[in-house]
Amino acid sequence: MLNIDFHSDGQSKNPAINHQKLIAYIHSGQLSQAEQMAYNLILLDQADFFAHKIYGSLLVQSERYQEAIASLEQAYTLKPEDTEILNNLGQAYYKLEQFDEALKYYNSALAQRSDFAECLNNKGMVLHALGRLNEAIDIYDRAIILRPKYLKAHNNRGAVLRDLKRYQEALASHDRALAIEPQNAEAHSLCGMVFQQLGQLHEALACQLRALAIQPNNPGIWVTLGLILSAKGMLTQALIAFDQALALNPRLSEAINNRGLILRALGRLSEARACFEKALIFKPCSVEALNNLAILQHQQGQLDSALETLNKALTFNPNHVSALINRSTVLRDMGQLDTALSDLAQAQTFEPDSVIACSNALFILNYHPDHSAETIFDAYREFDRRFGQPHRAAWLPHPNRPDPERRLRLGYVSPDFRGHSACHALEPLLTHHDRAHFELTAYAELTQEDALTAVYRRLVDHWVPTRGLSDDELAARIRADGIDILVDLAGHTANNRLGVFARRPAPVSVTWMGYGSTTGLSAIDYFLADATLAPEGSEALFAEQPWRLDRPLAIHRPVPEMGEVSPLPAHRRGYVTFGTLTRHVRINHRTLRTWATILQRLPGSRLVIDSKDFAAPSMQQRLTERFEALGIAPERLEIGYHSPPWDVLRGIDIGLDCFPHNSGVTLYETLYMGLPFITLADRPSVGRIGSTILTALGHPEWIAASETDYVERALALAADLDRLAALRAGLRAEMEHSPIRDEGGFVRSLERAYRRMWQLWCRTSIRHNS
Template identity: 40%
Template sequence: MSKSGFDIKATMREAQALVKAGKLAEAIASASRVIQRFPLHEEAHLLLAKIYFHLDQDENAIEHLQKAFSISHKTVIDSKAYYTILNRFVSRKSYALLEQASRWLVNLRPKDGIAWDYLSIACLEQQKYEDAHEAALRASKILPNNPHVLNNLACALTSLERCSESLEVLKRTVELAPEMATAYNNLGNAHRFLGNYEEAIESFSRAIQLAPEMAYLYNNLGLTYRSLDRCQSAIEVYHQALQIQPDLYQVYPNLIEAYRHGGQIQQAIDCSRSALQLTDQIPEIWAAYGDALRDGGYLDAAIEAYIQAVSFRKDDHSSFNRKVYTNILFCLNYHPDLSAEVIFNAYREFDQRFAVQLRDRWLPFDNEKVPGRRLRVGYVCQSFYNQVCKYFLIPLLEKHDRTQVEIFAYAQIPFEDEVTEHYKKIVDHWIPIRGMTDDQAVAQIRADKIDILIDVSGHTNSNRLMIFAQKPAPVSLHWLEYGYTTGLSAVDYFMTDSPSVTGDCDHLFSEKIWRLDGPAYVYRPDIRLAILNESPASQTGIVTFGSLSRTTRINHRVVRIWAAILDAMPNSRLVINSGDFKDPLVQEEMAGRFMRYGIERSRLDIGFSSPSWEVLKRIDIGLDCFPHNSGTTLLETLYMGIPFVTLQDRPPVGRIGSSVLMGMGRPEWIATSEEEYAQKAIILAHDIEGLVHMRKTMRQEMEASMLMNEDAFARSVEKAYRQMWQIYCEKGSA
């Protein structure tokens, strides 16, 4: 009994009994009577917090919870009482409220490791990864042997792309808690991000053994299979995830991607549409839908889907928005009806949205400004493995004069193979950066005192352009892959040749144009399967035109001209062959475009087979695409003794064919209009003897050309690097 005859204990028992009976309003009244007389009664405030939480009155719940914490006079707080409230926030996914409550709690009790852990969870779920890491680190210092705390610390590190550090934390976590499925899941994620795919599969499989009911584990395993290009295995485990949890919508973008990379383009499109019927509020599904439409050749629809994807996140600086915007740029590059000026404006917008903000990180350089000294040259590339870049990059790296340049390879590779091992042998320094954040990679490049830094990837997937946006080296440039401007005002030069970018096109690039003395690249083919054969036309009397290009290049303009060529040459056929045409539905859709111009289906050989050399044996004349020309396949075509016709269009992607033919010394196959393009193809088709002769002699002609003069190309590139460096030494900037 307390003052004024008020019995606190009896009133509290009454309030608790009313809670058990479900009479919450009466319980609130009873507990409130206690507080009216005794405002510092901790138990009453805790009870009111619980009641208000059940009534979804979260603000009131937090208010009473915090009052209870503040007035507690106990040496050891009743942790169960207030952790229960925080757990309910977790179960209800009320992460903003969880952050509010836990942040207040750690300010009151900074040595409470569990409170810091709750704060890390709240920040993780809201993608506030820096805050999550700070909170988890504080928790781990207080509770160094708590596996749940360590697990959350590892999650934060992985989210910050500090995967090597995350891996070490997780190894300790699974030692402490070998039956903890979430720890094995996070271990798998860290291994996957670092490219340790077999270890990732082992970790995810262990997690599934421990918790087969957790659908997201199957999703993460599928992502690993996809990284290994085991698309069918990925599709199977994604479906397992959806069987367990049909509303796990995050699986759909991954399933769409697996269908797409597995060559099932129409299935990917259909899956996207089904997913969007379930929910149209997930940006990743819209982005995956855009990818599928793009690979199907539906560029306008793809751009619309990408715009939907970026509309959800107001933060234009987000990495997701940046990646989607890169895909928009990709589609614009291939668009048949847009001007070069319109497309370039989109690149400038990319710079303003995502790169210019990093200018405050530009720092002075202490590289020694001696024009003639040996240069430290760095190549940032994601293609240091068995990928088409090897035909151009390996001969340059091998032929570099090591008395003039010291080579650093900054490798952003998804995995290593035998070609990777060769790259490691032909460079002076091998630095993997896949596990580094942009800031860490910039710090590494600066520590290496790189003089000239080359971006080889452009706006391809998994590029590291934001490294270049921080200007980590005195001179920077883009070369080789992707083929167009980076759009970044931070990059100094675009290294190319005169046929690719004529003198009237410099305004279409953010970089200064640097034209090499000869071609923009040198080509070293894989000759193991490139066995020459007789011209098919000489055997059958039927001229076979062909292209080994992707769907995005074969637009309505290309189809119209190709159909006109076939119509003018009744005794001819057309081969279209690339990985985009694995899907029979995509094959028939493309055939339908030609059939609308009156071309019989029997004259069209559309599909996919590998290697490319075997396909080229069936072709007499190559047909280049426009306004975005083909790439490596043009060089392969010439190497097999096959002429090709190209249309000079938008620089530089519409002049790849012109660059190749000028390097070969065959400008007569370059057209400047669609009509001239068709005429040149038809003229070649009427000269069967000429086709037979070229089949036998063109390889030797190509080998003698500048396209395959590796030493000359390496000297041309080194001369460019030296002159760029001299400009920097004299002016302090490009």
């Protein structure tokens, strides 16, 4: 509430004199005095239109939008034909992200005054926010025709063109603004944002520094600088930039939100969450802050909360692509695959060139229980058509020396050179490589390094951080490094660099490990496999040529913390306990039906399902209800989450694998704790992971050919507890003496494959050059 001092303001009884004094305050920059006087004039006369108009406008400037609307609507009641009032009301609603209301007032103003350039510019901003980008361009063009030197319209037009990915046109708009005013900080900053989108981070940074030299106290420019520093992987410096923005404007939601992103990337999750929640205090309708809060809730296993937050975000902006993608991920982890795919399809409608949306859809399709392998592969071919093949025209010849026996340069590309499940295979691989014949380079797409990163650094000859490098820049670096064989270790998982492989920077390329399925990219030569994972006749399901090792593609280094194998729990309890450590995405109506049949056929038996997706009681309850619908009582189920899971495994007698997408690392862990598991040989290749592991172990009798066969094999294991106890006691030793634990043998086999791949390229290269 403003203090009232009628005498100090010295109001006249003549309204015209008061209004002139009010204008004088504004022209002299004495805005607080102007606001006080306007407020006092309203108290003296509620029908003072001019006082309401000025007071509302000043409140908009001071970001007190709800108060502004109250005063402006009073002014509108007094004089509905005043287009400036309508424009200011639109601006207040725009700032509150109530875009439909804002558009209503802008349209009313323009209906009365079609040449109102400022209102056209503001309407363009609303259309931009609503995702109606082409309409926004048309509106800005109208404003510029009316006022050719309208800086804001040129800059806003460029911002829309950037979102349309018409980057050169966007730069041209900002260049026109700079031609009008060379020292226009906003134009320099917006140019930097275009260069950031182009992956030209050096140029982007230079633009922001020029903008800051002009306006060092502009918090928005500090925010943009922070975003560019973050893209370059300079997280500490980015945090300083956001803190500087907040020093200038402590209520700036964008700075608080982006500060939270950096803290999340640094693993400081509680601080990050506090930032997102604080950003929402200052800007409750911020879709960005809601989206980021939901990501954190998901990361912390709070799936219901994450879904609720994302639903709220999409209420404010149904076209927000990132929120749609993130909601699909939450729905995926809740087992709602079709709904998740629907969100991703909607995201691609709004942003057809969203590689992330397309990759995530492929990821989900691998788990879908009802699609055929052929139907799924059609989606992978479409990915190649859209995101792979357009780069073929720019492929360059490889100058690598085609000597079939020389030392080869291997490049491993991964976001997982850190504490990640990939370490069970990746660390043994790098440890046992023959460095006399192979020179190793790690291309590490990391946000944050950890203790395991330091281990990986020591195991390679060259370490190249790739965060902040565009696909073109990284491809050029790989070519300059002379890599002979480039290996993708991520597939369509998060933070992959498949865009680099589409550019074919090395003579030979291979995909392996992190994804377990084809990438869909015809630019990649080989899919590393074995005769079980990609059996003869399955070649049509791979964009790459399956390269089958001369031994099983199974390698695993257990962690020492797992502890000892326990005695068979069934002997102590008197009933058999089945179990799985799988994520929810692998559980579907087929697996549920099969597991329920096992429990029905073996009265008294129990089932344990333990993973992070079931940390919340609500998730446990939903899965329990699905089993109840199949006739399984809740007391026969133990659903939850424990980390680490070693004691959980010590309480299980028989493991159950999932299908059509098998589990991965948890299957190795199951065996190492003495548990046999039943798997179903389903779609190549992700449906054959369990089969590959059991083939390597020498137990093909635990591989089922159908759901009925799966049930029978599980019951056969459960029928002989003494045999099951003997298996449990000896399974770890079996595993230690199997190909699974023969790290050196695996790497020698892989190196033979690499050498043969290289020799084939040399032969082709020599033939083409002769």
